[in-house]
Amino acid sequence: MAFLSSDQRELYLPLMEGLLEDPPWQRFLASLLQRTGARRAALALARPGEAGSTFTVRADAARAAQDPPLDFARLAALGLFPGTAMRPGRVYTLGEMLDFDAPARIEAQRAALGTMRINHARAVRIGTPGTAEAWLLLTREREDLGAADSALLAALAPHLAAALRVRAALGLAEARAAMAESTLALLGAGEIAFTSGGQVLAADREAERLLAFTAEPGPLRRLQLLPEPTRALEAACSALAGAAPHARRLVALGPRQILLRPATPAPASAASAPAVIGLVRAEAAMMSAAAPEILATAHGLSPREAALAVALAQGETILAAGQRLGLTPETARNYSKRLYAKTGTSGQAQLVRLVLTGLAPLA
Known part of the structure; x- marks a missing residue:
């Protein structure tokens, strides 16, 4: 099928731009619907690692509202x-999918199609199992789709397959x-990507929260x-x-x-690679409420022992932490000794190091 300038403008450009849409390819489907005069255009996208699970993007003509x-x-x-029996890249008609050899099954198929007002369709499977995969479907209720519509889907299939691979990588x-x-x-840490001149290429949410940026x-x-x-x-950015x-x-x-460091060298083909990475951190990154439970599971601690260990790691003294936890000074000291024994540490400094280098701060 020959490519027309209208194809480039109305289908292939929306196909590439659709990679950044949410949901993806909405404008592409709307253009495809208009081009073919179909009642509905839909794209079923397989969810990686979830057999049989798809999510659907669709466009409907006004008459199908x-x-x-x-x-x-x-x-x-x-x-x-979508059907796994479909060969990738081949365009199927509705009649090819109906099971004429099983009367009960074809009756159920026709009943389902009738409920959805599908009397005619063309479909193509995109991609291969185990990678990005999708099924593109055009439907009509009254008149059938033609050879030109099938040829268009066949021509679009490899381009959509390439777009699916890019989307999977993204x-x-x-x-x-x-x-x-x-x-x-x-x-409590955030990162910023800088150019060599100190301009901001990107910043994560925590950096956006901690710092102010010019517009x-x-x-x-x-x-x-x-x-x-x-x-x-x-x-500093220029020097690094x-x-x-x-x-x-x-x-x-x-x-x-x-804190600034040189960025990891990017591929020569990268369009906008940072030169320097900056790291900022909140004054006090407090552990979450889940931290004591994680610590207790890791080292066989009681809830209060774990809570005391977390408090010590966050800078509290044994007596202050014990008082906040409802412990007497003597009980708090006994708890700390049991903590050292259970965690295999020889003192508060080693205990704090054990907590801060474990998984509890990331809970």
């Missing part, structure tokens, strides 16, 4: 769309970033600082850009400090 929703789970259970990168960001937030035009911002800290930050991995600079931003 009151139609019942497409139930992909019901269709799949009846051997219709999703994995986002998941990794979210995990790292949430762990840092539990410690500059364009994609780059700066930290909202007085002139002297601004110059110090810019000079491309420096040895172990290089560090501590810069006072006013009441708060930022």
Whole structure:
């Protein structure tokens, strides 16, 4: 099928731009619906690692506004769309999916299709098992879809497959970033990606909470600082850009400090790679209410013993922590001795180190 300039504008560009939409590819489906004159266009996207689980993006023509929703789970259970028996990249008609050899089954299939007002359809399976996978479906109620519609779906299939692979890679990168960001937030720490000139490329939620940023035009911002800290930050970023991995600079931003290090070298093809990473931290990152339970499970402590250990790790004295926990001074001292014995530590300093380097601060 020959590519037309209208295809580029109405289908292929929305297909790529749809990677950043939420839900993805909504405008692409709307364009496909308009191009083919279908009643409905839907994309069932497989959820990685969840067999048989999909989530659906759809676009409906105005005449289908009151139609019942497409139930992909019901269709799949009846051997219709999406179906693992479909060969990737091949466009299927509705008739090819109906089970004419089993009267009871085809009756159930037709009943389900009738409920959803599907009398004609074209579908194509995108991707391969174990990777990004989807099923693209066009439906009509009265007139059938034509050969041109089938050819269009066949032409779109490899492009949608490529988009699915990109989306899967983006999703994995986002998941990794979210995990790292949430762990840092539990410690009261946030990160900022800087250019070599001290401009902000990106900042996580904790950094956004701890610092103020200027609202500059364009994609780059700066930290909202007085002139002297601004110059110090810019000079440090310039010095660290491309420096040895172990290089560090501590810069006072006013009441708060930022620890700077060279960014990990990015691939040469990266469009906007940071030169420097900055780390900021809240004055006191308190452990969550779940920390004592985690510590008790890890070391066989009683609830009060675990609560005392967490209090000591957060800077309280034995007597002050004991008083807050309703313990007498003598009982608090006895608890601390039992803590040392159960955790294999020889004193308060070792106990604090054990708590802070374990999983309790990340609970």
